[in-house]
Amino acid sequence: MSALFDWVDQHEEEILETYKQLHMIPELGFQEFKTSAFLAEELKKLGFEVTEKIGGTGVMGVMKGKEPGITFAMRADMDALPIEEATGLPYASTHPGVMHACGHDSHCTMLLYALKDLMAHGGVRRGTLKVIFQPAEELLGGARAFIKSGLLGDVDEIVGLHVRNNSEAKVGEAARAIWHSSSWKILAKVHGKAAHGAWPHRGVNALDAAAAIINNINAIHIDPRTPHSVKVTRCLAGGTATNIIPEFADMAFDLRSQNNAGMKELLEKTRRAIEAGAAGIGCTVEIIDDGGCPAAELDPNLTAEAEASIIKVCGHAVPDVYTPGGEDFHCYAAEAGIKSAFIGIGADQTTGGHTPTMQLDLRALPIGVKIMADLAAKKVG
Ligand SMILES: [Zn+2]
Ligand SMILES: [Zn+2]
Known part of the structure; x- marks a missing residue:
């Protein structure tokens, strides 16, 4: 399994570069045109069968294995917020009044490179992998748009992730479960x-x-x-x-x-x-x-599998996070009956999410890639 992790270490520069590219082009919910076009193109290059414009801007990639297995979905949200970025970073937003202040650019990056890693190591051998780049999490409408599309009817399990601030998980740490309200x-x-x-x-x-x-x-x-x-x-x-x-x-x-x-x-x-x-x-x-x-209704078995991947990468998992924050990912379990897990990646967000000076510690990115790649390999590799 360490081949998966070695690959991430070798591609760290590229991972950060993609993150910065996405950070520079933040787009509001259901307007993620550039972001979704980029991600759809990347999925096609990896050989996924790609459906675009789900709910307007959503993207899904499908890869089937030769051997039987479950249909496993991995989801990242794509949208940004109506905030004028004030970080002064060289890769700050180039879209006036819009900023990736919740870290969704990092989620897309981590998921994309987890897929690249998986594809470099045998790809999908068992079952089916469905990759979801979801629009409009902040508007709480993107998950329902995906469910309404009918494209998730066969999905057995789904995993999502979100970066966390250091009161919940520091860089190098991760939580196996975020229990959103x-x-x-x-x-x-x-x-x-x-x-x-x-x-x-x-x-x-x-x-x-x-x-x-x-x-x-x-x-x-x-x-x-x-x-x-x-x-x-x-x-x-x-x-x-x-x-x-x-x-x-x-x-x-x-x-x-x-x-x-x-x-x-x-x-x-x-x-x-x-x-x-x-x-x-x-x-x-x-x-x-x-x-x-809806509130999180996480599947204990899938959550345990996520925890095992976290332990493999980080050495330990921090305690579950309980938060009054909402997350539309939980529609997939509560409204579509899909078994779900939701991982928190420690990223030392300074000044907190949804603020104009929010910054991530970029060392979190390769860690998130490793966790997601390990989990994908375990489910469909
Ligand atoms: Zn947010
Ligand atoms: Zn968010």
């Missing part, structure tokens, strides 16, 4: 009735309803052993003249739960809190489900 957004449009401030009884104050709704939201409880939160994140009302009773309030709520049962309960209670708050004041309310993503 479910994350959801709910909008509420509260309608009352306008009136002169001198005659409040002639109107129905939408801001009073908003206040009641916020109080109700803050009184929501679910089993405290499930890490969770629900809070108001937008409340726009009034704001014209100060002597007018506002007739409309525009509200938004952010919900998190470490498991999917908790999210189901939070969604029901949030809906009830909004309806009751509005009704108590005499307002009507329109509740809009603005979408979200």
